[in-house]
Amino acid sequence: MNSVKRAKQYSLYVTLALTLLLSCQNPNVLLHEFDAVDSENWNISDAKHFEIDSVPASGHYETTLEFRTNANYPYRNISIQMTQSLRNRNKDITKTLAYDIVDKNGKNNGEGITYFTHQVPFCTMDIQQGDTVDISIRHNMQDNILPGITDVGVLIEKY
Numbered sequence: 001m002n003s004v005k006r007a008k009q010y011s012l013y014v015t016l017a018l019t020l021l022l023s024c025q026n027p028n029v030l031l032h033e034f035d036a037v038d039s040e041n042w043n044i045s046d047a048k049h050f051e052i053d054s055v056p057a058s059g060h061y062e063t064t065l066e067f068r069t070n071a072n073y074p075y076r077n078i079s080i081q082m083t084q085s086l087r088n089r090n091k092d093i094t095k096t097l098a099y100d101i102v103d104k105n106g107k108n109n110g111e112g113i114t115y116f117t118h119q120v121p122f123c124t125m126d127i128q129q130g131d132t133v134d135i136s137i138r139h140n141m142q143d144n145i146l147p148g149i150t151d152v153g154v155l156i157e158k159y
Contacts, residue, residue: 026157030061031133034153040072042149047138050154058129059158065097065120065137066153069110073148076102079140082122087132093123096140115150122154 035048063084078101083094099120102108110116127133135154139146 028158030055030127030156030158032153032155032157034066034068034151036151037149040070040148040150042139042146042152044139044141044144044146047136048152050135050137052131052133052156055127055129055131055133057158059127060124061127061156061158062124063122063135064155064157065122066117066155067149068112068115068117068151069101069108069148070115070150071148073101073146075141076100078146080120081138081140083134083136084123084125085134085136086125086127087134089128089131091125093125095122097122119155 031050031052033050035050038046065080065082067078067080078099080097080099081094082097083092085092097120099118100109101116101118108116110118133156137152137154139149
């Protein structure tokens with residue numbers, strides 16, 4: 001096979017791959033992002049922050065807390081404090097979320113094999129085009145350092 005024909009095939013494969021990648025993005029997702037926890041030990045003073053500078057479209061949005069655990073997480077449940085603010089409208093929602101990591105039979109409630117991803121609904125909010133959204137998340141457990149939490153994230157999607 002000559003190099004010109006190979007180059008054309010290669011560019012076709014790259015174009016198809018990029019098209020598939022771009023078409024897989026959900027237009028209703030405003031934010032879906034994780035922040036890694038240093039050394040998989042979440043310090044109570046290490047709040048995770050997420051921000052959207054300017055919301056592109058008004059709508060009714062649902063916010064979900066997401067986090068990942070591994071086998072080093074020592075407790076059956078977790079308590080997390082989360083705040084979502086619309087900075088330009090001075091509107092805040094703060095909640096303490098209680099979530100069972102494992103059920104009463106010892107089965108992990110997350111999805112995964114080695115690392116488990118957990119999702120906890122947080123709030124629904126009407127957000128306007130141009131709003132600035134700030135989210136702050138920290139654990140609310142008695143131990144200052146919480147082992148076994150690998151990532152903390154947030155999903156905001158329009159519905």
